[in-house]
Amino acid sequence: MTFLNKICINTRVLSSSLSGVQRYTLELLDRLQSELQPIAPKKPLHGIAGHIWEQFVLPTRLKGNLLFSPSNTGPLIVERQVVTIHDITPLDHPEWLNPMFARWYQFLIPRLVHKAQKVIAVSEFTKSRICDVASLKPNKVIVIYNGIDERFRPKSxxxxxxxxxxxxxxxxxxxxxxxxxxxxxxxxxxxxxxxxxxxxxxxxxxxxxxxxxxxxxxxxxxxxxxxxxxxxxxxxxxxxxxxxxxxxxxxxxxxxxxxxxxxxxxxxxxxxxxxxxxxxxxxxxxxxxxxxxxxxxxxxxxxxxxxxxxxxxxxxxxxxxxxxxxxKLFSWDRTAEVTWSVLKEAATCDGQFGGNIHID
Structure with a gap:
């Protein structure tokens, strides 16, 4: 498969307030901005409208490029996709969440991780839960830990x-x-x-x-x-x-x-x-x-x-x-470096991936 000039990144999540998932997306985008093509709605979309855009509009804008979905969600019809799963709270503890929100992700996540070319998990715990709940083969999931921004240091x-x-x-x-x-x-x-x-x-x-x-x-x-x-x-x-x-x-x-x-x-x-x-x-x-x-x-x-x-x-x-x-063991630079290696190989190997990369 020919390696295309851009890998697309689904940035719909950035229309929401800053949390761990948004920070992860921003940190990777900051370090890989020259390599990734952000795709987002023309205006912020939340709830059902956001999911409809993601499932039906986003796929039409990929033009054959690999899609990186960094925030627990992504279009189900796209196979050329790497998705990051941060946790599976909707499957493990739906009682903590809005029922409609929980039901959607209970439907989406197991299907998405099977459909996607590769899955990134942010911890071994998350990987084990994905594999157990979705009956996913462990070699499809790569553990890449989050990092810490350099601004987090002792202050005067x-x-x-x-x-x-x-x-x-x-x-x-x-x-x-x-x-x-x-x-x-x-x-x-x-x-x-x-x-x-x-x-x-x-x-x-x-x-x-x-x-x-x-x-x-x-x-x-x-x-x-x-x-x-x-x-x-x-x-x-x-x-x-x-x-x-x-x-x-x-x-x-x-x-x-x-x-x-x-x-x-x-x-x-x-x-x-x-x-x-x-x-x-x-x-x-x-x-x-x-x-x-x-x-x-x-x-x-x-x-x-x-x-x-x-x-x-x-x-x-x-x-x-x-x-x-x-x-000091956790660096966003290192997270971005290894994530990019996963994305690049996924974009060039027609769905086959040679090995399980894991940051320690």
């Missing part, structure tokens, strides 16, 4: 003070969590853990919950009817503030119930911030031994983990050093 005290002032958190030290308010982010259990432990911590230590609000009510299915003491919720935090917000924290607490990869723990590590995180799904694979891990369903374990990190200076120093070293 002056920069930290400026961001704390801007967010209204200048008068206290803080434990940080970064999450949208949705069931899998497990904010309810974190708040319950905080309510049990906050009175045993120094008076100037608060919990800062940074992130845009999701559609779910915070206190659904929990015994809490109001925020515990010493909780600050600044809401959405501008992306440019995140490295400094991480750097100023005593620790990041990220006790998500389900992640296909999980960028925040690594981003915090790159800023020198100790991390308390979950021991389930992809997270142990990503953080290695550089974080304190707990059962995210165990409220007492979360509370004790927070207490340890606040009180144990030596533990925080150890995790900070390990985290900085661990974070």
């Amino acid at each position: 005290f002056e920069e930290i003070d400026q961001v704390k002032d801007a967010l209204g958190i200048a008068d206290f030290r803080y434990i940080l969590t970064v999450a949208t308010i949705e069931p899998r982010k497990n904010l309810q259990r974190l708040l319950e853990a905080w309510s049990t432990i906050c009175s045993r911590l120094p008076r100037d230590v608060w919990l800062v919950v940074a992130g845009a609000k999701g559609k779910d009510i915070i206190f659904k299915n929990t015994s809490l009817d109001k925020l515990p003491p010493k909780v600050c919720m600044p809401g959405y935090v501008p992306d440019e503030y995140l490295p400094t917000l991480y750097s100023g924290a005593i620790a990041l607490v990220y006790v998500s119930l389900y992640e296909g990869f999980g960028l925040p723990p690594l981003e915090a590590m790159a800023c020198g911030t100790p991390v308390l995180t979950s021991n389930v799904t992809s997270i142990p694979e990503v953080v290695g031994d550089a974080a304190l891990t707990v059962d995210p369903y165990d409220i007492d374990a979360i509370a004790e983990g927070i207490k340890r990190l606040v009180e144990d200076n030596n533990l925080r120093k150890e995790l900070s050093q390990k985290g900085l070293a661990r974070a």
